[in-house]
Amino acid sequence: MDSITNSRVALAFSGGLDTTVCVPLLEEEYGYDEVIGVTVDVGQPPAEFDEAEATATTLGLEHHVIDAKDAFADLCLDAIEANAMFQGYPLGTALARPIIAEAILDVAIDSGCSALAHGCTGKGNDQLRFEAIWRQSDLEVIAPVRELGLTREWEIEYAADRDLPVEAGQGGEWSIDQNLWSRSVEGGDLEDPAVRPPESIYEWTDHGEGEDELTVAFEAGRPVAIDGSEMSPVTLIEQLNERAGAFGVGRTDMMEDRVLGLKVRENYEHPAATVLLTAHRDLESLVLTKEVQRVKGDLEREWAELAYRGLLFSPLATAIESFVEETQASVTGTVTLSLQSGSCRPVARASPHAVYSESMASFDTADVGSITQADATGVAKYHGLQDRLANRETFATLHQGD
Numbered sequence: 001m002d003s004i005t006n007s008r009v010a011l012a013f014s015g016g017l018d019t020t021v022c023v024p025l026l027e028e029e030y031g032y033d034e035v036i037g038v039t040v041d042v043g044q045p046p047a048e049f050d051e052a053e054a055t056a057t058t059l060g061l062e063h064h065v066i067d068a069k070d071a072f073a074d075l076c077l078d079a080i081e082a083n084a085m086f087q088g089y090p091l092g093t094a095l096a097r098p099i100i101a102e103a104i105l106d107v108a109i110d111s112g113c114s115a116l117a118h119g120c121t122g123k124g125n126d127q128l129r130f131e132a133i134w135r136q137s138d139l140e141v142i143a144p145v146r147e148l149g150l151t152r153e154w155e156i157e158y159a160a161d162r163d164l165p166v167e168a169g170q171g172g173e174w175s176i177d178q179n180l181w182s183r184s185v186e187g188g189d190l191e192d193p194a195v196r197p198p199e200s201i202y203e204w205t206d207h208g209e210g211e212d213e214l215t216v217a218f219e220a221g222r223p224v225a226i227d228g229s230e231m232s233p234v235t236l237i238e239q240l241n242e243r244a245g246a247f248g249v250g251r252t253d254m255m256e257d258r259v260l261g262l263k264v265r266e267n268y269e270h271p272a273a274t275v276l277l278t279a280h281r282d283l284e285s286l287v288l289t290k291e292v293q294r295v296k297g298d299l300e301r302e303w304a305e306l307a308y309r310g311l312l313f314s315p316l317a318t319a320i321e322s323f324v325e326e327t328q329a330s331v332t333g334t335v336t337l338s339l340q341s342g343s344c345r346p347v348a349r350a351s352p353h354a355v356y357s358e359s360m361a362s363f364d365t366a367d368v369g370s371i372t373q374a375d376a377t378g379v380a381k382y383h384g385l386q387d388r389l390a391n392r393e394t395f396a397t398l399h400q401g402d
């Protein structure tokens with residue numbers, strides 16, 4: 001049958017309300033002969049795959065599940081090399097979307113689809129992130145929820161009319177997006193920024209008693225081991241989420257500025273990301289010069305902004321990545337962190353490439369190598385010269401009566 005089908009569309013499919021109603025709509029409203037559903041595994045909870053599978057089966061939907069966890073973990077570690085933070089939180093959803101979009105595009109091309117579809121609304125960032133990737137191809141891009149102006153109520157009614165397999169009370173109280181790297185919780189009563197979230201929104205972070213201490217080893221900017229045991233990026237991230245989450249590390253409650261300009265109240269959990277960002281930054285402070293750190297800091301903000309907007313394929317992102325890569329050769333060593341009451345604090349660091357000399361900095365020795373303390377006298381005399389000249393009159397007035 002497939003060979004005589006002339007129009008197939010690949011749908012980013014989660015089995016939730018939005019993507020479920022998209023299936024009949026793509027056939028009826030857009031005239032496609034066949035919809036195929038693609039679910040990409042970036043570390044969502046297993047129940048989400050069960051839901052997607054069950055819904056696909058009931059709908060009679062050809063369903064592909066693609067494991068992209070390794071590719072996603074790799075991108076998360078690129079974000080660590082770039083110390084990427086967007087408005088103060090480690091990116092999560094934004095990093096996952098291009099990975100998902102690319103995997104779906106591959107399936108679409110392999111299965112002879114002429115179009116791609118997603119269930120994003122016209123208000124969020126994800127529509128932009130998906131389409132930035134997809135529109136690089138010449139496949140048609142369809143966004144039924146946005147284009148048909150669908151609301152949640154309309155979708156619920158439509159699903160009931162059509163007897164579509166959507167669970168009662170679809171979606172629960174909040175809208176949650178969870179992957180290997182982060183959990184995002186938004187919507188419902190959290191839309192009021194003045195409402196303090198109930199403890200029940202948190203699943204990864206807890207109030208562990210006491211303190212834990214762990215050591216992360218890095219090789220050329222990549223975390224490779226915890227407490228001396230080497231592990232794959234996926235396992236390392238999973239283990240750090242567990243260990244740091246137990247001590248409440250990695251919670252963010254913030255107002256975020258979406259790409260379109262809308263502000264949104266967001267709550268995030270990201271224990272592993274917080275540990276790795278803290279450790280990586282600390283190690284860089286030991287091995288990178290002050291100037292490299294300063295310029296890298298400026299570029300990091302640019303990279304994070306591009307990542308947030310889903311534009312990591314841009315020439316600017318690629319150029320920044322080359323710079324970052326160049327700086328990471330010496331980012332090898334270990335950082336020990338203390339985890340306690342929601343805080344993650346570096347307490348020790350070591351590297352064979354430290355730009356640091358204990359004997360030079362020490363209070364116990366008089367001289368810095370062959371440079372004597374007295375050599376600093378000339379520097380001290382010149383230090384602030386222009387500022388002193390600029391303030392001459394003020395200084396004179398102030399001390400007139402002295």
Ligand code: ARG
Nearest residue numbers: 093094125175176177184186
């Ligand atoms: N605002 C964040 C972003 O655009 C996260 C959105 C996650 N979606 C959700 N339904 N919780 O990256």
